Each structure stands twice: as C-alpha cells, then as structure tokens.
Amino acid sequence: MRRGPISTGTATIFAVVIAAVMMTAVAAVLLPPGETAGITVPGRSSASPVEAVAGYNGTSVIWIAADAVNLTECRVYLTDPEGVLHNVDAAVLRNTTPADGRAAYIFYLPVDGRSGYWITDEPDLVFTTAHHPGVRPFSPGGDWRVVVYDRLLRKNRVDRVVPISGPSSPA
Template sequence: MKQGPISTGTATVCAIVMAAVMMTVVAGVLLSPGDGGEISSLGLPSHSPVEAVAGYGGAPVIRITASAVNLTECRVYLTGPDGILHNVETAILGNAALDDGRAAYIFYLPIDDPAASGYWITDEPEMVFTANHHPGVRPFSPGGEWRVVVYDRRSMKNRIDRVVPVNGPSSPA
C-alpha cells in the first residue's frame, strides 16, 4: 500500500459519517427524557403530564398532572388549532403546587368580560366536573390539536410544552 494523503472522496465520506454520528449523539442527548421518564416506541413519553378528559356534560377539559410545577410562579398559555394564542385566567387555585397526585384543569367558560379569554385554570375538580359554581364548562372551539405551555417566570423556562388533541364535546382524546 502506498503511504500518503487520502483522496478528497475518502475525506468527504469520512466527514459525512462523522457528522452523522455526532448528530445522532447530540439528538440523543437533547431528546432524552428528564426525571427518569420513559420513551415509548413513538418517541413520546409513556405518560404525558397533559391530557384531555371529559368534564361536566362530556365537554373536554385539559388535565395537567406534572409534578414540581408551582402555578403561582407560572403563566399558562393555550394555542388553538387555528394558531390563536389564548391567555389562561386563574379561576380557583387552592394548592398551586402540583404534587402528591394533584391535578389542575384548563376549561373553557366564556363570560361577558371582553378582557377575559374564556379559558380558565383551577385545581378544584368541582369547577369542571359539576355545575355547582357555574352553568357548566363548554367545549374547546375549534376541536383539534391544542398546545399547552406552562411558562415559569422565575426560571424563565417552559415547565410544560405539550400538544394535546381536544375533540368534540363528548369525545375527548
């Protein structure tokens, strides 16, 4: 074998292979789940902290079950399937820290105040599963994929950033 510099073609192939290996390693580190979470075969967490459930009268509500999220230090936003951003107002938050199996619920209840978005968050199940406090929650409109973002103002990071399918009034995803 002749000793000497490698050809341009060989160098190009080596550079492409090295770049592919490095990209795979970086993607594996960036996409790895935090807090010991598991990855399913679809590349999604096996248990999502955000899901649609049936509220009062079958109207879908979004349940958040993420641990170590303090809702008093966070701002919650919804983006509908139509791309419109909605602020989420606070209805009742008795325990703002979601731990020990507690959940918070985002529901839609339009009111006459034009400054209010109509989307509310609460940790009081009676607000979403009964009509004790109001005439009942309404379906999200339009149905489709809603993005839920819980932004922590102190750490300036998103605590939750998930897309959840929210369908019609009697068929939450």
C-alpha cells in the same frame, strides 16, 4: 515569500469552524449541568403530563399533572388549532402548587372581558355545576398546544400538543 488572499471557500470553512467552537463554548457556559442544547418540539407522549379528559357532561378539559406547574410562578398559554394564542386565567385555587397526586385543569367558560380559558385545581369547577352552569367545549376541535412557562426558571415546564375533539353540540 508573498502569499495572495485566501479563497472564498477557505474563508467559509474557517468561519464555520470558528462559529462551531464559539457555540460550543457559549453552550457550555450557559446550560446548567445535566441539560443539553437542542430544539424541543411539542409532542404527544403516553407519559405526557398533559392530556384531555372528560369534564362535566363529557366536555373535554385539559388535565395537567401536579408536579408540572406552580400556579403562582407559571403562566399558562393555549394555542388553538387555527394558531390563535389564548391566555389562561386562574380560577378558584385550593393550592398554588398542587401536590399528592392532585392535578390542575384547564377549562373553557366564557365570562365577559376575559379569555374564557381558566386553570384550577378545584375538581368541582370542571366536573360539576356547583359553581356555574357547566364548562363549555373547546372550539375548534383539533390539536391544542399547551405551554406552561415558569417565570422564575425562565423556561417552559410543559410544552405539549393535546388533541381535543370539537363540540358535539352547540354551546
């Protein structure tokens, strides 16, 4: 019995089925046990490990929970409301991995040749003027995206959007 070529519709169905089977097999091999495949969208959550808090003189700084970041293994990035990506440099550090309820803080303090965005676990850098004239407001106001990327695990430890109000007075 002689058969003709298959229709385009039949070929499409077979291609979709084969692709689904292959994707399932690849995901089963590549994902660590207990993790699921999916797209994660940065969000806001009451249980978020990241939030805006008032620093020196009421200026907003970003607080990151202690268990969310190892400051030697992670890179921290900020994306401002206009979509501009900013590197975050390490400032004074007491511990590379804050623990025992300690936190890391991201603040803005422009310094020549640097991005002006810094991360520290030293509260005096964000709540006092003991080491500098005071942190500056994040500008522009709006939703800032905070990404903490773990280079060893090759994944984001934190990916959150944090609303920050604009500066109340010129810096």
